[in-house]
Amino acid sequence: MPEVDAALTPPPARKRADARRNEQALLAAAAAVFLTHGVDAPVRVIAAKAGVGMGTIYRHFPARADLVVAVYRHQVEALAAAAPRFLADATTPSAALAQWMDKFVDFLVTKHGLAGALRSEDSGFQALHAYFLDRLVPACASLLDAAVEASEIRRDIDALTLMHAAGNLCIGVEAGGETSYNAHKMVGMLIAGLRQSPPA
Amino acid sequence: MPEVDAALTPPPARKRADARRNEQALLAAAAAVFLTHGVDAPVRVIAAKAGVGMGTIYRHFPARADLVVAVYRHQVEALAAAAPRFLADATTPSAALAQWMDKFVDFLVTKHGLAGALRSEDSGFQALHAYFLDRLVPACASLLDAAVEASEIRRDIDALTLMHAAGNLCIGVEAGGETSYNAHKMVGMLIAGLRQSPPA
DNA sequence: CACTATACGGAGCAACGCTCCGGTTACGCA
DNA sequence: TGCGTAACCGGAGCGTTGCTCCGTATAGTG
Numbered sequence: 001m002p003e004v005d006a007a008l009t010p011p012p013a014r015k016r017a018d019a020r021r022n023e024q025a026l027l028a029a030a031a032a033v034f035l036t037h038g039v040d041a042p043v044r045v046i047a048a049k050a051g052v053g054m055g056t057i058y059r060h061f062p063a064r065a066d067l068v069v070a071v072y073r074h075q076v077e078a079l080a081a082a083a084p085r086f087l088a089d090a091t092t093p094s095a096a097l098a099q100w101m102d103k104f105v106d107f108l109v110t111k112h113g114l115a116g117a118l119r120s121e122d123s124g125f126q127a128l129h130a131y132f133l134d135r136l137v138p139a140c141a142s143l144l145d146a147a148v149e150a151s152e153i154r155r156d157i158d159a160l161t162l163m164h165a166a167g168n169l170c171i172g173v174e175a176g177g178e179t180s181y182n183a184h185k186m187v188g189m190l191i192a193g194l195r196q197s198p199p200a
Numbered sequence: 201m202p203e204v205d206a207a208l209t210p211p212p213a214r215k216r217a218d219a220r221r222n223e224q225a226l227l228a229a230a231a232a233v234f235l236t237h238g239v240d241a242p243v244r245v246i247a248a249k250a251g252v253g254m255g256t257i258y259r260h261f262p263a264r265a266d267l268v269v270a271v272y273r274h275q276v277e278a279l280a281a282a283a284p285r286f287l288a289d290a291t292t293p294s295a296a297l298a299q300w301m302d303k304f305v306d307f308l309v310t311k312h313g314l315a316g317a318l319r320s321e322d323s324g325f326q327a328l329h330a331y332f333l334d335r336l337v338p339a340c341a342s343l344l345d346a347a348v349e350a351s352e353i354r355r356d357i358d359a360l361t362l363m364h365a366a367g368n369l370c371i372g373v374e375a376g377g378e379t380s381y382n383a384h385k386m387v388g389m390l391i392a393g394l395r396q397s398p399p400a
Numbered sequence: 401c402a403c404t405a406t407a408c409g410g411a412g413c414a415a416c417g418c419t420c421c422g423g424t425t426a427c428g429c430a
Numbered sequence: 431t432g433c434g435t436a437a438c439c440g441g442a443g444c445g446t447t448g449c450t451c452c453g454t455a456t457a458g459t460g
Contacts, residue, residue, distance in 0.1 A: 016426055016437060042416065053440030058418070116316075119372040124417085157389070158380060165386045168368045172319040180358060186365045189357070190386070193393030216406060216457055242447065253409030258449070324448085 023060050025050040031071050038112030039068050065128035068117065076135050079103060083139035093146035094153055098191050100143055101166055104136070105183050108170040115170040137163055153194040165190060223260050225250040231271050238312030239268055265328035268317065275307060276335050283339035293346035294353055298391050300343055301366055304336070305383050308370040315370040337363055353394040365390060 015023075029050035033041045043064070047057045061067035069076075083100055090096035108115045117125050118132060141159035148155045166187050173183045215223075229250035233241045243264070247257045261267040269276075283300055290296035308315045317325050318332060341359035348355045366387050373383045 018426070019438060022439085043418080044416080047440095054418080055420085055440055056438080059438075064417090119316075121372070157385075161381050161386070164381045165369055165389075168371050168386075169365055171368050171371060172321070181361050181364045185357075186361070186390070189365075189393035189396075190390050191393065192396045193389035193391070196389075196392045218457070219407060222408085243449080244447080247409095254449080255409055255451085256407080259407075264448090 019060075022050070022052050022056055025052065026057060026060055026067070027070055030067050034068075034071060034111065038114075039064075039117050040113050063124045063127055065125050065131070068114070068128050069131045072111070072114075075107060076132065079107060080135045080139040083142055087143060087146055092152060093143065093150045094191075094195065097140075097143040097147050097153075098188065100140070101162075101187055101191060102184060104140075104163075104166060105170055105187050108167065109173050109183055110175045112174060115167050116172065118167050119164075119171065133160065133163070147194075154196055157194060162190075162194075219260075222250070222252050222256055225252065226257060226260055226267070227270055230267050234268075234271060234311065238314075239264075239317050240313050263324045263327055265325050265331070268314070268328050269331045272311070272314075276332065279303060279307060280335045280339040283342055287343060287346055292352060293343065293350045294391075294395065297340075297343040297347050297353075298388065300340070301362075301387055301391060302384060304340075304363075304366060305370055305387050308367065309373050309383055310375045312374065315367050316372065318367050319364075319371070333360065333363070347394075354396055357394060362390075362394075 026046070030046050033046050033049055037045065043054060043057055046067075047054045050057075057067070061070065079100075082103070086096040086100045087093060090099060108118075118129060120129075137159045140163050144153075144157075144159050144162065147153045169186045169190065170183045173181065226246070230246050233246050233249055237245065243254060243257055246267075247254045250257070257267070261270065279300075282303070286296040286300045287293060290299060308318075318329060320329075337359045340363050344353075344357075344359050344362065347353045369386045369390065370383045373381065
């Protein structure tokens with residue numbers, strides 16, 4: 001039987017026990033460190049907290065973005081999956097969009113520096129950017145399209161642009177906002193501006 | 201009557217000739233480097249371009265922000281000074297606000313990374329933040345107040361917040377924008393959202 | 401011309417991202 | 431059970447950056 005390669009690796013590729021253990025330790029350590037020092041925390045710190053060397057961290061997560069994605073994957077998936085529910089529960093499509101956007105802002109605002117990292121040109125963060133766009137833009141688009149369909153908002157703005165703008169509005173904002181700036185309010189205002197006819 | 205265009209040297213202690221020469225060289229070099237490598241360009245590069253040592257750059261501009269401010273001071277002052285003219289020329293106060301904001305966006309978008317640096321938590325950039333706010337917020341406030349006075353826009357947004365939001369919307373945007381994202385459009389939409397009654 | 405306050409330059413330190421390779425270990429197989 | 435090897439681990443080390451510090455050079459003055 002020449003083509004039994006599947007027998008070698010029943011599920012995907014089973015990794016060694018120590019490798020799996022380290023990956024989990026890294027994930028836990030990263031989540032903790034991100035909370036206190038933001039997603040820009042030094043790699044050495046995360047490695048130390050997980051009790052592993054730096055080589056290990058880079059083997060499991062070649063780019064910093066891979067680690068960030070792994071840590072926040074669940075939340076991002078949940079947000080994306082929630083879009084249809086928002087559409088069903090809200091009174092109007094544009095209300096659903098506004099509410100979903102609010103959740104998106106909630107997510108970004110509770111992660112130190114995530115919004116900033118998202119817009120980074122740095123190649124190491126490229127994958128992060130790609131992942132977020134890949135998951136969230138379609139979800140946003142479904143709400144946006146529904147609102148356009150209902151003629152509630154102008155149609156010359158696409159989901160990617162809107163997400164980009166909303167993400168930018170969250171940059172530099174922390175959960176314990178002590179300044180007058182309020183990302184929720186600003187995103188709300190942006191969406192209010194969406195309820196207009198296209199520019200003259 | 202001393203026109204304030206050259207507010208330097210007469211009262212304070214006169215510096216040595218070589219010091220003044222180096223300062224000018226630094227300013228010119230920084231302007232050139234900022235154009236090509238953005239405001240985050242390595243200090244060494246600027247020093248090298250100016251033909252001076254690193255000690256010199258830090259002596260003249262203790263924090264990076266001081267250098268950035270010095271380079272862009274004229275443009276910022278001009279923008280601030282232009283606000284009354286916009287108010288006089290536009291058909292409505294809110295139109296003046298929109299037009300002035302557009303100029304603000306123009307300014308940010310043509311400076312690599314300036315918008316990003318502006319929101320930086322980094323202590324070295326604190327002075328930059330302070331300077332921009334100090335100069336531009338009052339100008340913006342005059343337009344904003346006029347629009348509020350005319351009952352054209354909601355009154356629960358202050359100038360600082362609006363500037364902050366507009367600045368954020370410009371982050372990561374370059375003049376030669378190849379993406380679909382358009383800072384002008386987004387800021388315009390934000391201001392459109394301002395023409396609403398406060399949230400329900 | 402000599403003297404001193406002023407300014408200059410770059411070596412040096414610390415922090416960081418990332419790579420690379422010798423040593424270690426888990427795991428299948430006999 | 432014992433063994434061989436592929437997979438994995440750790441951290442020394444390189445390159446880059448921000449910023450400081452101090453011995454040296456010089457502009458301006460009497």
